[in-house]
Amino acid sequence: xxxxxxxxxxxxxxxxxxxxxxxxxxxxxxxxxxxxxxxxxxxxxxxxxxxxxxxxxxxxxxxxxxxxxxxxxxxxxxxxxxxxxxxxxxxxxxxxxxxxxxxxxxxxxxxxxxxxxxxxxxxxxx
Amino acid sequence: xxxxxxxxxxxxxxxxxxxxxxxxxxxxxxxxxxxxxxxxxxxxxxxxxxxxxxxxxxxxxxxxxxxxxxxxxxxxxxxxxxxxxxxxxxxxxxxxxxxxxxxxxxxxxxxxxxxxxxxxxxxxxxxxxxxxxxxxxx
Numbered sequence: 001x002x003x004x005x006x007x008x009x010x011x012x013x014x015x016x017x018x019x020x021x022x023x024x025x026x027x028x029x030x031x032x033x034x035x036x037x038x039x040x041x042x043x044x045x046x047x048x049x050x051x052x053x054x055x056x057x058x059x060x061x062x063x064x065x066x067x068x069x070x071x072x073x074x075x076x077x078x079x080x081x082x083x084x085x086x087x088x089x090x091x092x093x094x095x096x097x098x099x100x101x102x103x104x105x106x107x108x109x110x111x112x113x114x115x116x117x118x119x120x121x122x123x124x125x126x
Numbered sequence: 127x128x129x130x131x132x133x134x135x136x137x138x139x140x141x142x143x144x145x146x147x148x149x150x151x152x153x154x155x156x157x158x159x160x161x162x163x164x165x166x167x168x169x170x171x172x173x174x175x176x177x178x179x180x181x182x183x184x185x186x187x188x189x190x191x192x193x194x195x196x197x198x199x200x201x202x203x204x205x206x207x208x209x210x211x212x213x214x215x216x217x218x219x220x221x222x223x224x225x226x227x228x229x230x231x232x233x234x235x236x237x238x239x240x241x242x243x244x245x246x247x248x249x250x251x252x253x254x255x256x257x258x259x260x261x262x263x264x
Contacts (some may be wrong), residue, residue: 109244109246110248113253116169116171116257119255119257120171120173120191123173123174123189123190124173126238126259
């Protein structure tokens, strides 16, 4: 008896698997961005502006301080800008490599202590 | 369904209270900490409510975090807050169920993980957050 598997068929199946995996990861990250766009607190807007979505392991990005910034900013424009920026990053990253969401604001740890944004995100994506 | 969140909160808070690890500052209840005396501050944070199965009228899976902020006095080193965090993690070990009698039924809140993160100084307290992941089907 003999079984022969065509390389072309394996390649095709592998491609379909990759596409399915990419789509599933995209859905999860899309949900994460949706969560952030509803739950990120806005006061000066510095925290939201310091949120970045990068390739896995890349924790680069600009961090804005909240010092000397006007408090009580309207949340919608700030969150819309953040969401648009994160979605642009989402579409430019190879999702099979994984992603890193990072906040570079100097006061991020205090925001985390009070609002647990990343803890909630971890719980949702787990 | 309407009271499920209250029941989950009570189940977790009663369990924390039963452990008698330290004083507990519950949400929206007046609490005046004594300077230098450690205390725990639980924060109930639901994250997800989703149908557990397809079809009409499905059972729902509820999920969230029970955060316990372990407060120790500033300037006393990390060991007190670390000890509190260890006790909380041990009390809510992963893969355990917490039973709670609501008066009409007994619910079981399952613990999926218990983990801590880095301590942070928030004068006059040094705080170590412990996150307890929970879920329940209802």
